[in-house]
Amino acid sequence: MEDYFMQETTSFIHSIPVDPLTGAISVPIYQTSTFVQEAPGVHKGYDYARSNNPTRSVLENLIAGLEKGARGLAFASGLAAIDAILKLLQSGDEIIAVDDIYGGAFRLFEQVYKKFGIQVTYVDAADPENILAALNQNTKLIWIETPSNPTLKIADIATIASIAKAGKCLLCVDNTFASPALQKPILLGADIVVHSATKYLGGHSDLIAGLVVTATEELGEKIRFYQNAAGAILGPFDSWLVIRGMETLSLRMKQHCASAQEIAEFLLERPEVDQVFYPGLPGHPHHNIAKKQSRGYGGIVSFSLKEDSLEAARRFVSSTRLFKLAESLGGIKSLISHSAEMTHKTIPPEIRRAAGVKDSLIRLSVGLEEAEDLIADLRNTFDHTIVRSTKYLHHLENC
Ligand SMILES: *Cc1c(COP(=O)(O)O)cnc(C)c1O
16 A cells, blocks of 8 residues: 555656647646537547536546546536535435535435435444444445544445445545545545545645546446536636646645644643544544554544533634634645534534534644644633633632
8 A cells, every 4th residue: 555655746746747739847728618620529539618628637537546546527516526426326225424424415415315315324434333234225325534524533444345345335435634645445445536626635725626536437437427417517727726736735745644643642732622533643543444544644633622612612713823713624724613613513413413523623624834833823722712711701700
């Protein structure tokens, strides 16, 4: 596994094609809707830009190569990519999904696909036994995110892939949090990988995009049909931005991982903190699986407060200076978010809490600033916000 990664950066950078027409070293942006044909149906491989665009094709080939899959497809958003995969199913089919699934995917499953007769069972995928127990003959798709959002649970991809094979259903891994620089689910037996390229692949918080990679050409062709039929494609300029982001992916991921590890260790020592969630900590319950199946532990760190209230978390996330309060993750600037009131607000509180997303859970997307500066920002926030508010509470009690 490690060998794949070692030679990868150089070969990846040189797999980005030089423009055959002009020699341009940067991929040209083909900002066009249609392509002139010599005779009806006689053309250079491109006829209409919803079906195919040369800039998008470069991106689709690059992500397929990075994920070691047969086919890559680029969509207008991560959710559009997920939507195209779900179109493989039909009424009566069932999905088994990870219980702390991305909120937008949960909304799509529950409020769109449910009414078309597709049922979803949510399980804690950290224990593959739960998937085995939920499997039945209607199960057509297993949906996991690992590391999951926001509690960074790890699912054993290879074990779940063998369950999927035995159950004759597809395994789709949302690889957004790890990125292909750290984890390659297809090499571990997954059938489909999906990305919100909005996050680490784009890497600069400047676009919305989604990518799908399939293990086989045949499955890729089926999803490509839905990509063209429904039309939620990624435009040429945004395709170019994702390519540009991917050029520095491995370099960025190294730094995100190193800083996140330092920050997780810092948080462990803070008396205000209840739990720290980071797969790189030896105390993380699935640290060994994370170590086995990925090359690094990623740039996302979550933690909960001893004062487990929406209010305490709200106060904290509103007080950091370098960590900007915003949804999303994976960019160069560090972000902070309050899961219960932001990314997971579409998930009912009982389901959210059962999946371990406490009221005070705070998620950090560790950016590319100096780790020391980020730690100083957090230390300052603990020292001032939390302590001041505790004093304030005492003051109220004494009144
Ligand atoms: C953001 C995200 C998505 C959705 O992607 P968009 O690009 O916002 O549509 C899906 N899965 C995960 C894990 C995400 O973080």
